[in-house]
Amino acid sequence: MYNKTRDYRKMKEGSKILDYNRITMIDIDGVLFFDPPLDAMLKMSPGKVASELEKLVLKDKYHKEESERIYCDDCLSTDIKKEYLCPRCQSLRIYKDVIILHMCGFRGTRKAFQYIDHMRCPHCKKPLHREDDDYIVEGVKYKCVDCTNIFEEPLVKYKCRSCRRVLGDDPKKIKVVKYIRKL
Numbered sequence: 001m002y003n004k005t006r007d008y009r010k011m012k013e014g015s016k017i018l019d020y021n022r023i024t025m026i027d028i029d030g031v032l033f034f035d036p037p038l039d040a041m042l043k044m045s046p047g048k049v050a051s052e053l054e055k056l057v058l059k060d061k062y063h064k065e066e067s068e069r070i071y072c073d074d075c076l077s078t079d080i081k082k083e084y085l086c087p088r089c090q091s092l093r094i095y096k097d098v099i100i101l102h103m104c105g106f107r108g109t110r111k112a113f114q115y116i117d118h119m120r121c122p123h124c125k126k127p128l129h130r131e132d133d134d135y136i137v138e139g140v141k142y143k144c145v146d147c148t149n150i151f152e153e154p155l156v157k158y159k160c161r162s163c164r165r166v167l168g169d170d171p172k173k174i175k176v177v178k179y180i181r182k183l
């Protein structure tokens, strides 16, 4: 008898949620928000609403779409810019190109070796002959315009466009889960 009552109650809660065709859940650092505010409307804890929704997904009642967005934990803006910088001088003026190492020791982008109709070393002026013989193609790397540093991975920084704060390299993420009723 007791179990029967409990099952009935469970079913009722589930069916109340089913009245809503589109539900958005926002997870900010483990704190859940719902749109529409189902937790307040159905007098359930946010965690309970989330677990009920998960059950309904398993029962094939809702389609679930998850996405993550970086946010500024100072002003809560999600308008965040990702910047790539030179790891040595932090300049933003970096570009990607194929890097060539000449036998004289000069190392530069392929563009720097381009001379009118052929390839030649901008340092010793000798024309390039054969790959792996007098020069080595090191592959695609980054070069900094300001300090001439050549590197494989740029420094990544996130900047809030709204309050201009620089976020750490592991910024906080807001999780948005959309539940869409299957018909």
Ligand SMILES: [Zn+2]
Pocket (backbone or CB within 6 Å): 102, 103, 104, 105, 106, 121, 122, 123, 124, 125, 126
């Ligand atoms: Zn050279």
Ligand SMILES: [Zn+2]
Pocket (backbone or CB within 6 Å): 086, 087, 088, 089, 090, 091, 144, 145, 146, 147, 148, 149
């Ligand atoms: Zn640099």
Ligand SMILES: [Zn+2]
Pocket (backbone or CB within 6 Å): 072, 073, 074, 075, 076, 077, 160, 161, 162, 163, 164, 165
């Ligand atoms: Zn901000």
